[in-house]
Amino acid sequence: MRKVIYIFIFGFIGGLLRGYFTFISGNNHFIATMIINIIGSFLLAFITGLLPKIMELSEALISGISMGLIGGFTTFSTFSFDSISLLMNHEIGLGILYISFSLLGGLIFASLGNSLGNLIIDRGEGK
Template sequence: MDELIIGVFAFIGGILRYELDQLIPSLDNFPIATFLINVLGSFLLALLTTTWSLNERVSQRLTLGLGTGLIGAFTTFSSFSLEIFKLLGNHHYLLSFVYLTASILSGIIGAWLGIKFGEKIYPQKEDAK
């Protein structure tokens, strides 16, 4: 049953990714759509795992579907990797380095912001000692 839920949400995430990719204009060889989608996905996954996965009232299947399925299909490491090789193949060495570095750092910052925002929405109870 988990596989079906993941598959349904992955279908939705893939469609969302494609539609956003079509809406976001390209910037002089810089793959801005994949960059923005992956940063947004990092933020959303961290937010989801900080809030919903810790809340017993939210179904674990829904969390699995949204996290692994929807956000997993929405973001894409394979496109990110291919775009770096395309930039390198077109001799855009500095741009490929900027894209690689900015993607990794922005993904980490996005995840950190998602966690911090999630902690504000659903604060953790400290263990009583």
């Protein structure tokens, strides 16, 4: 039950953050969604790779942070809808660019988040 509560609380916070960034982006919601998802990819890899190794956290809290906070912050459904909308509205070039940047950016930034977490851990161990 604690896991569900953590996911709910952190999901609420993540959703608020996403809503705020989407709101301040104005008419540039494609760019906002792409940036939010790329930042989320980085944070998910960084947080879930680093936090359990540097401090003792319960599995429920890690789930709340990863699924709730990052899951609430990122928005796969909006990415999917925007991608399909661009392609169906014959904006093929923009659609392919949007999909490519989102996917490649997410993978690159997840890798960077993981690498940064490992670097912090290695430095903390005196390596």
